[in-house]
Amino acid sequence: MAIEVSIPTILRTYTDGAKSVEAAGATLSELIADLEAQFPGLADRLVEDGSLRRFVNIYINDEDVRFLGGIDAPLTDGDNVTVLPAVAGGA
């Protein structure tokens, strides 16, 4: 199973500069575990206390995973996943 994952600039320090990597998983949760195995430290930037971090956006085939089941969203071979940190702030 091969899922292409797009990595944002700020997380490329974990992937040795790569902006696109391949990983495997039947769910987003499994995919993140595989990413962690390949790129230690990456999971902690995406997940906190077992849930996806609020200000990191993850998309499966351009759909926000918040509408697909969050961290339990299912994945199929050939899907592409994009990670984009939120652009946000406050007063």
Next chain:
Amino acid sequence: MLVIDQLTVDAITAHARLDHPDEACGVVAGPIGSDRPLRFIPMVNAARSPTFYEFDSKDLLKLYREMDALDEEPVVIYHSHTATQAYPSRTDISYASEPNAHYVLVSTREDDETEFRSFRIVDGHVTEEPVNIVTGLVE
């Protein structure tokens, strides 16, 4: 230093005034590595709040795909503060995730004057930088 043309400064300021008292936000994109903010892209503040801003997640994806297709990056990421100074707040600092961007803060707290300042925010560290406003910018 941020080098930016007057028209873009005016566009950012106008956007902030238009959305006041909600925070306004957006990006000025430029060719990757050029450090030239050329393409003004005002964004919708999905939070619609006087004290918080966030790009809608769908808008964000569309923006990044577009920049990617044009070999651009976000050279300036701007937002406004509507009752406080044009300086990055703790939230601004903790969510800043584009290490190469110039973070422009605008304040609309005064009716007759709009503060316009620029900062680098890298690894939680804020550095203010001078803003050089030019009359024209080419690639």
